Amino acid sequence: MKGIDDIPGSPEAPTTSTALITGISGQDGAYLARFLLDKGYTVFGTYRRTSTPNFWRLEELGIRHHPRLKLLVHDLTDPGSCIRILEASNATEVYHLGAQSFVGASFDQPVTTAEITGLGTVHFLEAVRAVNRNIRFYQASSAEMFGRVQAVPQSETTPFYPRSPYAAAKLYAHWMAINYRESYDIFASCGILFNHESPLRGQDFVTRKITDCVAQIALGSTTPLRLGNLNAERDWGYAPEYVAGMWSMLQADEPHTLVFATNKTHSVRSFATWAFLLIGREIEWSGAGAAEVGRCARTGAVLVEVASDYYRPAEVDSLIGDPSKARKTINWQPTTTAQELCRIMLNADLERHRRAARPADPSSILDPLIDQISQLDHASISVPAL
Numbered sequence: 001m002k003g004i005d006d007i008p009g010s011p012e013a014p015t016t017s018t019a020l021i022t023g024i025s026g027q028d029g030a031y032l033a034r035f036l037l038d039k040g041y042t043v044f045g046t047y048r049r050t051s052t053p054n055f056w057r058l059e060e061l062g063i064r065h066h067p068r069l070k071l072l073v074h075d076l077t078d079p080g081s082c083i084r085i086l087e088a089s090n091a092t093e094v095y096h097l098g099a100q101s102f103v104g105a106s107f108d109q110p111v112t113t114a115e116i117t118g119l120g121t122v123h124f125l126e127a128v129r130a131v132n133r134n135i136r137f138y139q140a141s142s143a144e145m146f147g148r149v150q151a152v153p154q155s156e157t158t159p160f161y162p163r164s165p166y167a168a169a170k171l172y173a174h175w176m177a178i179n180y181r182e183s184y185d186i187f188a189s190c191g192i193l194f195n196h197e198s199p200l201r202g203q204d205f206v207t208r209k210i211t212d213c214v215a216q217i218a219l220g221s222t223t224p225l226r227l228g229n230l231n232a233e234r235d236w237g238y239a240p241e242y243v244a245g246m247w248s249m250l251q252a253d254e255p256h257t258l259v260f261a262t263n264k265t266h267s268v269r270s271f272a273t274w275a276f277l278l279i280g281r282e283i284e285w286s287g288a289g290a291a292e293v294g295r296c297a298r299t300g301a302v303l304v305e306v307a308s309d310y311y312r313p314a315e316v317d318s319l320i321g322d323p324s325k326a327r328k329t330i331n332w333q334p335t336t337t338a339q340e341l342c343r344i345m346l347n348a349d350l351e352r353h354r355r356a357a358r359p360a361d362p363s364s365i366l367d368p369l370i371d372q373i374s375q376l377d378h379a380s381i382s383v384p385a386l
C-alpha cells in the first residue's frame with residue numbers, strides 16, 4: 001500500500017544540480033524537495049519568516065536536517081531579494097510553488113492574494129531575466145483558472161474563466177510565465193495542476209479537513225464534520241505523483257504548458273462518504289442544500305452537517321482534466337485513485353491522532369482499525385450514485 005513515504009520515480013544516476021523551491025514549507029514544496037534530494041540535487045528552499053517556524057512537513061518527511069537542503073528566508077512580496085536568492089543559490093532550476101493558495105481566503109484577501117500569487121511570480125521571472133536567462137523555471141498554474149468550465153474535460157486548449165481572486169491571480173502569473181518564455185526565450189514551463197492531495201495537505205482544504213475530522217470521530221469525538229458545498233466535484237490526485245511531473249517538465253527539450261489530472265471527478269459528498277466507510281460508518285444522506293445532513297446508518301447520529309459559512313461567493317462546480325498531452329510529452333501518468341488517496345490520508349490522520357492521544361500506549365484502540373483500513377481493497381468501497 002502507498003503511504004506517506006512513497007514517492008514515484010526511481011533515482012537514476014545522481015545529479016550534482018542545484019534547484020530552488022519557493023514555498024518549501026507547503027505540501028508540494030516538501031514532496032518536491034525530497035524528490036530532488038533523492039536524485040542528488042542540492043536544494044535551496046525559501047520560506048517566509050513567521051513567529052513560529054513551520055517545517056512540520058519537512059520533519060514528517062525526514063529531510064528537515066538533510067545536508068543538501070538549505071533554507072532561505074524570503075517573502076514573495078519582496079522583489080529585490082529574489083535576485084539575491086538566485087545569485088546566492090546559483091540554482092539552474094527554479095520551482096515556483098509559493099502562493100497564497102487557499103481559494104476561500106482569496107475572497108477575503110484579494111489584494112494580498114494578487115501580490116503574493118500574481119505579482120510574486122513576476123518578481124521571480126524578472127530575477128531570472130536579470131540574473132541568468134538559462135535558468136529553467138516551473139510555474140505552478142492551477143485548474144482553478146478554468147473556473148466556470150468552458151469544456152469537459154479541461155485541456156491545455158480550454159479557454160479560462162477564473163471564478164475567484166486566487167484564480168485571477170494565478171491566470172495573470174500563468175500568462176506572465178508564457179510571456180517571458182516568448183519574449184525573452186526563458187525556459188518557463190507551466191503545469192496546470194488539478195487538485196492533488198496527501199497526508200501533508202493543509203487542514204483548510206476539504207479532503208484533509210474530512211480525513212482529519214473522521215479520524216477524530218474514530219477516536220471518540222462526537223463533533224460532526226461541518227462542510228460547505230457537498231456537490232462540488234474535483235479531479236483529485238496524489239501529490240507525490242504530481243511533483244514528479246514538475247521535475248519532468250524541466251528536463252524536457254523545450255518549455256511546455258501541460259495539464260496534470262486523473263481524468264476522474266468525484267463530489268465532496270463522495271469523499272466524505274468513503275472516509276466514513278473506512279472507519280465502518282455508513283452514511284445516510286437526507287435533506288438538501290444547507291439543510292442536508294449525513295447520519296450514521298446504524299445509530300442515526302449526525303456525522304456531517306452543512307455550514308453555509310463555508311460556501312464561496314462564486315463556486316467552481318466541477319473540474320475534470322485531460323492529462324493526455326502530459327502523457328505524450330513527458331510520459332506522466334497518475335496511478336493513485338481518489339478512493340486510495342482517501343485511505344492514505346485517513347490512515348495518516350489516524351496515526352497522528354493516535355500518537356497525540358496515547359504517545360506510548362501499545363494497546364491503542366486505533367491499531368486494529370489502522371490495520372483493517374490498510375488491508376481494505378479500495379475497490380470494495382461502494383460509491384453511492386450521487
Ligand code: NAP
Pocket residue numbers: 022023024025026027028029046047048050054074075076077096097098099100101102116140141142143192193194195196197202
Ligand atoms: P501550500 O501547501 O499552500 O503551500 C504554499 C507555500 O507558499 C507555503 O510554503 C507558504 O508558506 C508559501 N507562501 C505563502 N505566502 C507566501 C509569501 N508571502 N512569501 C513566501 N512564501 C509564501 O500549497 P501547495 O498545495 O503545496 O501548492 C503549491 C503550489 O501549487 C501553489 O502555488 C498552489 O497555488 C499551486 N497549486 C496547487 C494545487 C493543489 O491541488 N495542491 C493545484 C494547482 C496549483 P507558509 O507555509 O508559511 O504558509
Ligand code: GDD
Pocket residue numbers: 101102103104141142143144193194195196204205206207209226227228229230232233234268310311312315316319
Ligand atoms: N476548503 C473547503 N472546506 N472546501 C469545501 C468545504 C469545506 O468545508 N466544503 C465544500 N468545499 C468545496 C469547495 O467549495 C470547493 O468547491 C471544493 O470543496 C474544493 O475546495 P478546496 O479543497 O479548498 O480546494 P480548491 O479546489 O478550492 O482549490 C485547490 O485546488 C486548486 C486546483 O484546482 C487548492 O489547492 C488551489 O490552490 C488549487 O489551485
